[in-house]
Amino acid sequence: MSNSNQLHENLVQIVDEAGLLPEDQLSRYAIDDINPQAVVLPRSTHEIQEVLSYAADSALSVIPAGGGTKLGVGNPPDKVDLVLSTSRLDQVLEYEPGDLTVTVEAGIRLAALQAKLAEHGQYLPLDPPYADRCTIGGITATNASGPSRFRYGSARDRVLGMRVVQSSGTVIKSGGKVVKNVAGYDLNKLYLGSFGTLGVITEVSLKLQPLPEIERTILLTFNDVSETVNVASEISGSQLLPTSLNLFVNGVPLTDSPEPCLLIGLDGPSETVEWQIDAVKTVAQQNGAIGVELYEGQRQQELQGAMCAFPQVGAGTPTVVCRANLRMTDVSGFINTALEANESAPWRMRATGLMGSGVVYLVFSEFSNGDVPVEHTAEAIANLREAATNVGGNLIVESAPTALKRQIDVWGSVGRSFELMKSIKTKLDPIGLLNIGRFVGGI
Amino acid sequence: MKENDPLISELANIVGSEHVITDPTSLSVYECDGATVFKALPDVVVFPTTPQEISAIVKLANKHNVPFVARGAGTGLSGGMLTVNGGIIIALNRMNRILEIDIANQQAVVEPGVVNLWLTQAVQDDGYYYAPDPSSQQACSIGGNIAENSGGPHTLKYGVTSNHVLGLEVVLTDGEIVEFGGAVEETPGYDIRGVMIGSEGTFGIVTKAVVRLLRKPEGYQTLLGVFETIDDASNVVSSIIAQGIIPAALEMMDHFVIKAVEEAFHWGFPLDAGAVLIVELDGIKAGMQGQAEQITEIFNENNCRETRYAKDEEDRQQIWKSRKSAFGSFGRLAPNYITQDGVVPRTQLPKVLRRIAEISEKYDIPIANVFHAGDGNIHPIVLFDERDEDQCERVEAVNMEILRACAEAGGTITGEHGIGVEKMDYMPLIFSPEDLAVMATVKDIFNPSGLCNPGKIFPTAESYAKLGL
Ligand SMILES: Cc1cc2nc3c(=O)[nH]c(=O)nc-3n(C[C@H](O)[C@H](O)[C@H](O)COP(=O)(O)OP(=O)(O)OC[C@H]3O[C@@H](n4cnc5c(N)ncnc54)[C@H](O)[C@@H]3O)c2cc1C
Numbered sequence: 001m002s003n004s005n006q007l008h009e010n011l012v013q014i015v016d017e018a019g020l021l022p023e024d025q026l027s028r029y030a031i032d033d034i035n036p037q038a039v040v041l042p043r044s045t046h047e048i049q050e051v052l053s054y055a056a057d058s059a060l061s062v063i064p065a066g067g068g069t070k071l072g073v074g075n076p077p078d079k080v081d082l083v084l085s086t087s088r089l090d091q092v093l094e095y096e097p098g099d100l101t102v103t104v105e106a107g108i109r110l111a112a113l114q115a116k117l118a119e120h121g122q123y124l125p126l127d128p129p130y131a132d133r134c135t136i137g138g139i140t141a142t143n144a145s146g147p148s149r150f151r152y153g154s155a156r157d158r159v160l161g162m163r164v165v166q167s168s169g170t171v172i173k174s175g176g177k178v179v180k181n182v183a184g185y186d187l188n189k190l191y192l193g194s195f196g197t198l199g200v201i202t203e204v205s206l207k208l209q210p211l212p213e214i215e216r217t218i219l220l221t222f223n224d225v226s227e228t229v230n231v232a233s234e235i236s237g238s239q240l241l242p243t244s245l246n247l248f249v250n251g252v253p254l255t256d257s258p259e260p261c262l263l264i265g266l267d268g269p270s271e272t273v274e275w276q277i278d279a280v281k282t283v284a285q286q287n288g289a290i291g292v293e294l295y296e297g298q299r300q301q302e303l304q305g306a307m308c309a310f311p312q313v314g315a316g317t318p319t320v321v322c323r324a325n326l327r328m329t330d331v332s333g334f335i336n337t338a339l340e341a342n343e344s345a346p347w348r349m350r351a352t353g354l355m356g357s358g359v360v361y362l363v364f365s366e367f368s369n370g371d372v373p374v375e376h377t378a379e380a381i382a383n384l385r386e387a388a389t390n391v392g393g394n395l396i397v398e399s400a401p402t403a404l405k406r407q408i409d410v411w412g413s414v415g416r417s418f419e420l421m422k423s424i425k426t427k428l429d430p431i432g433l434l435n436i437g438r439f440v441g442g443i
Numbered sequence: 444m445k446e447n448d449p450l451i452s453e454l455a456n457i458v459g460s461e462h463v464i465t466d467p468t469s470l471s472v473y474e475c476d477g478a479t480v481f482k483a484l485p486d487v488v489v490f491p492t493t494p495q496e497i498s499a500i501v502k503l504a505n506k507h508n509v510p511f512v513a514r515g516a517g518t519g520l521s522g523g524m525l526t527v528n529g530g531i532i533i534a535l536n537r538m539n540r541i542l543e544i545d546i547a548n549q550q551a552v553v554e555p556g557v558v559n560l561w562l563t564q565a566v567q568d569d570g571y572y573y574a575p576d577p578s579s580q581q582a583c584s585i586g587g588n589i590a591e592n593s594g595g596p597h598t599l600k601y602g603v604t605s606n607h608v609l610g611l612e613v614v615l616t617d618g619e620i621v622e623f624g625g626a627v628e629e630t631p632g633y634d635i636r637g638v639m640i641g642s643e644g645t646f647g648i649v650t651k652a653v654v655r656l657l658r659k660p661e662g663y664q665t666l667l668g669v670f671e672t673i674d675d676a677s678n679v680v681s682s683i684i685a686q687g688i689i690p691a692a693l694e695m696m697d698h699f700v701i702k703a704v705e706e707a708f709h710w711g712f713p714l715d716a717g718a719v720l721i722v723e724l725d726g727i728k729a730g731m732q733g734q735a736e737q738i739t740e741i742f743n744e745n746n747c748r749e750t751r752y753a754k755d756e757e758d759r760q761q762i763w764k765s766r767k768s769a770f771g772s773f774g775r776l777a778p779n780y781i782t783q784d785g786v787v788p789r790t791q792l793p794k795v796l797r798r799i800a801e802i803s804e805k806y807d808i809p810i811a812n813v814f815h816a817g818d819g820n821i822h823p824i825v826l827f828d829e830r831d832e833d834q835c836e837r838v839e840a841v842n843m844e845i846l847r848a849c850a851e852a853g854g855t856i857t858g859e860h861g862i863g864v865e866k867m868d869y870m871p872l873i874f875s876p877e878d879l880a881v882m883a884t885v886k887d888i889f890n891p892s893g894l895c896n897p898g899k900i901f902p903t904a905e906s907y908a909k910l911g912l
Pocket residue numbers: 476477512513514515516517518519520522523524535555576577578579582583584585586587588589590591592593594595596643644645647648649650770859860896
């Protein structure tokens with residue numbers, strides 16, 4: 001019997017045939033062009049424990065996954081043995097609308113959860129990319145967020161507690177289910193954004209929000225980036241409370257306008273939103289906006305969705321996505337630097353800046369000879385990273401072809417805190433089972 | 444430790460002898476925090492002014508194998524700053540400068556000894572404020588807030604300290620000075636800043652913090668409702684949330700507190716009322732009146748006897764003063780009190796409050812309630828006389844039963860005051876030995892020698908016995 005048959009047989013004993021992805025679909029979970037030996041889809045915590053224990057005994061590495069939408073984030077792995085997806089653990093475990101909290105299994109998709117919550121007039125105010133496919137476990141493990149983080153924060157601000165299977169198989173709980181809790185160390189923060197390197201998240205408790213009465217989006221168009229930025233800072237420094245405040249250059253989702261523009265999301269009671277719309281219009285007109293458009297209904301939803309999907313990578317088209325974290329006042333300078341540097345480059349660079357939170361996404365696509373020129377893009381990224389770190393920020397490459405990733409460190413340096421990070425990894429995953437070598441500094 | 448101990452002179456070399464306290468009378472000020480039932484005398488207190496001095500003190504402590512504990516303002520309510528095995532208190536009162544205010548980026552850089560309220564005062568003319576507002580904000584330090592991950596009345600809408608801290612500079616337990624996070628919202632790698640916050644001073648000493656500033660809301664609407672019973676008021680709390688309104692604050696006082704506050708300060712509360720609710724809306728003025736009316740309606744549906752609206756800012760401050768002054772009035776109720784702190788799911792409030800009334804009756808120990816109702820964060824005030832040994836024993840039983848009730852309702856044993864020495868014994872009510880083992884592992888990473896603030900947070904074998912586990 002071949003090794004792969006043996007592996008298959010052993011795993012079937014733990015998770016049944018239904019818990020193993022058919023061999024011809026393994027490429028869906030390929031990481032940096034390496035197909036996993038198997039993709040396991042356990043249905044229970046117990047099965048997860050068994051898989052981990054089997055992997056540990058057989059010296060196989062395990063990469064935890066949810067919907068697989070952000071699986072590619074990280075440095076290229078040396079090998080990909082097992083991908084362990086929680087996507088079949090997809091139940092709502094506890095939901096009492098009056099508590100404005102919910103506890104779910106990690107594999108539930110965001111869209112499915114939102115549908116359940118909407119029945120009670122509530123929602124989880126997180127709008128990360130791939131909203132239709134991503135799971136709550138994945139959102140938690142990557143600390144994902146989207147444009148509305150300006151008002152509602154990221155996963156970090158929403159997660160109250162979780163259950164995690166450690167590589168030893170032990171199940172532990174961090175935090176709790178209530179909105180305030182300072183008992184013991186806040187281990188939620190360790191697992192949030194740990195990209196599957198510390199444990200398999202199986203359960204998450206979250207803080208919810210009532211659905212707003214109405215939602216609107218305003219699109220403001222300007223002649224240049226600096227005008228756009230001025231209006232953005234005017235708004236973020238005012239008493240207006242937008243949910244999102246996104247700057248776009250070189251391409252706005254769903255519209256063909258080449259001019260820089262500002263997309264402003266508003267939600268709340270209609271009276272409050274209407275008042276804000278007027279206020280935004282006034283600021284825009286006083287500051288040189290050449291276009292003011294108000295979106296509502298279906299079109300608003302589409303636009304908002306496209307805005308969230310901005311950093312997504314289309315299938316089959318080579319794309320490089322970088323994310324910079326900056327201070328708000330450094331956003332426009334950084335975007336201008338990026339624009340200038342990439343003006344005559346053999347690709348198209350689009351940029352969005354989440355003005356309220358200092359996050360900038362740069363998306364490189366339409367490479368002129370159809371493929372990513374590795375040396376050239378690596379150099380461009382190095383320059384951008386330097387521009388970000390020079391002003392106290394950082395730059396992460398969220399998505400890139402494998403050949404390019406091998407030329408760069410997708411995370412960049414983490415400085416002197418690395419020693420502590422390394423001990424956290426070695427102490428919490430002492431057998432080195434989980435997602436090895438892909439996180440910061442090769443953790 | 445003797446006064447001529449070489450450690451003392453070495454400490455004096457670092458900070459100057461005038462910034463070292465060793466005489467017993469002066470030391471006694473540092474023997475407890477706001478939870479005065481727990482006491483432990485430090486051997487020495489030092490007052491450094493720079494991270495480098497703290498680093499030198501920490502290295503010295505390591506060399507002499509002496510425990511060291513950071514202290515902010517000493518307003519903690521769980522005995523967090525107690526030197527349970529003696530040792531050095533590193534008092535941060537002199538590190539009280541606001542280093543930078545960056546309005547354009549809506550952030551500030553502060554030293555740990557800065558008093559919470561000072562920061563808001565420093566930026567209010569620019570139209571900004573620092574959101575976490577513990578009721579002790581006139582005294583407590585931001586370093587202490589970070590260590591305890593403190594909350595306050597406005598936590599309901601704005602979150603706790605952890606949601607407002609971007610970066611930290613820390614002297615680690617070996618004396619190394621490292622920064623975590625920074626002026627930007629996210630940095631790659633594990634969120635060590637996040638783990639540091641709420642670690643109750645056991646992972647090192649925070650020497651600097653980058654914190655978020657928020658734009659002051661355009662307007663406020665503050666309502667005060669008087670109710671016949673606690674049950675009515677609790678129902679109001681869940682109804683408001685169920686109708687999709689998230690007020691900025693939603694606070695409750697029961698009849699005990701109303702009476703004490705009224706007798707002390709004469710706010711004009713009816714002495715026979717069962718409960719008072721304070722609800723504050725903030726944000727954009729347009730639309731706020733509509734929400735206030737919705738709340739008034741909910742009040743009326745729940746037998747509200749009287750509703751007051753703050754007419755202006757002065758009125759609003761008066762209402763908040765009546766809430767925040769509550770602690771100052773408990774002295775009238777009993778010689779001593781313990782401020783309990785637990786959290787329950789909001790819908791469990793009526794049930795848990797009834798349970799607390801039963802506990803009070805069962806042990807014949809009066810319990811008053813003043814708390815962050817919107818968050819389900821209860822603060823039963825356990826009233827007693829510490830000279831009466833029998834009462835003290837009953838108080839211990841009362842504490843345990845209250846916390847058990849919170850845990851059983853799906854809640855937790857502390858929402859903002861921390862575990863410290865006060866609640867170590869109760870940790871097994873909510874965490875399994877496996878959960879606690881991970882916490883211990885993480886503690887070992889940050890504090891391998893155990894010299895930094897020992898004797899806190901973790902239950903002992905005795906704790907399990909006490910709980911009958
Ligand atoms: C009347 C009253 C009302 C209160 N209301 C609230 C409330 O509404 N919400 C709330 O959350 N709390 C409240 N508290 C509790 C208390 O004020 C908070 O816990 C506060 O954060 C403690 O700050 P402090 O500076 O007094 O800290 P301290 O009591 O001096 O220390 C608390 C802990 O922090 C550690 N510590 C202090 N500074 C540092 C540092 N720089 N680095 C590392 N560790 C450090 C200490 O070692 C100790 O473990 C109240 C207390 C009182 C007396």
